[in-house]
Amino acid sequence: MPDVNAFIKQLPDGHHLYCCGPDPMMRAVRDHAEALDIDRVHFEWFEAPAAQAGRDEPQGDASGFDVRLMERDMTIHVPPDLSILEALEQQGIDMPYACRAGICRTCEVEVCGGEPDHRDFILDDEERGSGKTILVCVSRSNTDTLDLKI
Numbered sequence: 001m002p003d004v005n006a007f008i009k010q011l012p013d014g015h016h017l018y019c020c021g022p023d024p025m026m027r028a029v030r031d032h033a034e035a036l037d038i039d040r041v042h043f044e045w046f047e048a049p050a051a052q053a054g055r056d057e058p059q060g061d062a063s064g065f066d067v068r069l070m071e072r073d074m075t076i077h078v079p080p081d082l083s084i085l086e087a088l089e090q091q092g093i094d095m096p097y098a099c100r101a102g103i104c105r106t107c108e109v110e111v112c113g114g115e116p117d118h119r120d121f122i123l124d125d126e127e128r129g130s131g132k133t134i135l136v137c138v139s140r141s142n143t144d145t146l147d148l149k150i
């Protein structure tokens with residue numbers, strides 16, 4: 001294993017590091033970048049990293065939450081055992097998707113209200129903080145109701 005910590009430390013100001021490769025290397029780079037508080041490191045995961053899957057248990061999600069579909073003027077309930085995408089599909093609403101694992105952005109939807117509980121592996125910190133979009137294949141809601149532009 002190369003000295004990832006030293007490599008990240010010498011990253012010049014304004015330069016970005018793009019990381020893609022085996023899961024142990026990706027996790028090592030991520031952990032060192034987080035420890036050094038460097039936000040110029042970006043990742044391309046080919047599958048949801050096993051060590052991260054389920055790392056954050058749902059907050060207030062024991063009974064699920066509601067999603068208001070603003071373009072359809074309807075509300076659906078998302079139970080704890082279904083993703084938003086799956087709940088939409090059960091209502092006969094087809095949404096684009098590819099990975100269903102939070103790594104491709106194909107299912108990205110605009111958030112109109114509520115607070116997303118981001119569980120993807122691709123949005124950056126700024127995008128997460130803005131709360132403007134959500135990847136409905138994996139992410140959930142921190143609020144009882146989430147308003148989505150669907």
Ligand code: FES
Pocket residue numbers: 096097098099100101102103104105106107108120135136137138
């Ligand atoms: S389908 Fe790939 S991120 Fe949702």
